[in-house]
Amino acid sequence: MTQLGQPDLADYARAAVATAMAEAGEKRSRMVTDQDEAREATWRERALNAEDALKAAHAEILTQRTRIGELLGQIIDLEAEWTQETIQRITTENTTLKQRVRQLTTDNRSFDERHKAARSTPASRTAASRTSKPRSRVPDHSTSVARSGSLTRETLGQWTVR
Numbered sequence: 001m002t003q004l005g006q007p008d009l010a011d012y013a014r015a016a017v018a019t020a021m022a023e024a025g026e027k028r029s030r031m032v033t034d035q036d037e038a039r040e041a042t043w044r045e046r047a048l049n050a051e052d053a054l055k056a057a058h059a060e061i062l063t064q065r066t067r068i069g070e071l072l073g074q075i076i077d078l079e080a081e082w083t084q085e086t087i088q089r090i091t092t093e094n095t096t097l098k099q100r101v102r103q104l105t106t107d108n109r110s111f112d113e114r115h116k117a118a119r120s121t122p123a124s125r126t127a128a129s130r131t132s133k134p135r136s137r138v139p140d141h142s143t144s145v146a147r148s149g150s151l152t153r154e155t156l157g158q159w160t161v162r
Helices: 009-081 084-120 122-130 142-148
Strands: none
Touching: none
């Protein structure tokens, strides 16, 4: 202070610097607080999202466990209907049918090859051109049926002798 009791310029400068420093400190404090609040809000949002995802995952797991239980129950019910003997019988029948299909396929190929070979020979072409009526390759067993009085698979293609 000056001698007259008035503050001098240095006192004003000191007061201005002190005020500016206090304001800068408050401003920095507010900025740090704002940044902390923003970070906290981000983490809070992430935590809420994680909680929602966890709830959804638990619900999905429960749904899948329920479905697995239902399917296991169906499997048990299906297995109860099939005895080991029935499974063995069906497996044997399936194997037999597969073998029969293979045999019929082989026979069919053999007949096709014979048929093609017969058509390709010159004698069969000239014989076919001489006759106007196609020749049947099925033997006529009508006389043998009349004599024997029984139907056979050979005569009608579907009946068996009993």
